[in-house]
Amino acid sequence: MESKNFDYQKLKAVLDEQGVTIEQLAKMIKKEKRTVASWLKGTNTPHKSSLDRILKSLHISERRISKDGVVFFDITEENQQRAEELLYNVLLPFFAYYEANQLGHEVIKEQKAFNNSGGYDGKSVQFMKPDFIKPSLINEMTNIIESMER
Known part of the structure; x- marks a missing residue:
């Protein structure tokens, strides 16, 4: 920890919370009582x-x-690897899935607007099968979501 980031008031609060006196802290870290006291007053900063x-x-x-x-x-390297796996195996596929479904929704919306305005030569345009079932996030990603909960 860098000295410039030290907050003496927070250290005071921790000592109060743990019931540790200035004398006890000084003994624990092998410093003089007056040195520790100056840190807790904010007049000096510990190395x-x-x-x-x-x-x-x-x-x-x-x-x-x-x-x-x-x-x-x-x-740690292990935690970094776990974070990368989460990013690449769960989060990025989730956003790709969402984007693909969003695009499908936009196509259907444009199709309806086009058909409502008269279509092409008075005929409706159909981009997808009428019995098309939009995949559900819940159904498609259940395994991933369950593994995240573990």
Whole structure:
């Protein structure tokens, strides 16, 4: 964690929440009490190594003591691979499916408008079979949705 992102008020709140005193924190991270007190007053900022020890000692994530709007992600290779699989195997096919169905809907809409305006030489135009059943997102993607829920 970078020192510039440290929020001393959030650290105070975490210490209160966990019932940890300044003295106890100082002992946990091997710093003097006055040094820790200056961090909690906002007059000084802990070094990166001290921040890392605070996170480990209090068993908290960086977000708990970071300024608002600062987002940190420590993504492992395994999690990155899982995210990519989700993107390529679920999300992108879903949007392609949606776009294809949307296009089919637009074609039917244009066909109806064309036929309502008199068609071609007074004859209706039919782009799809009248017994065409539009695929349902629920039916077509049930397996994918169920795997996402697991």
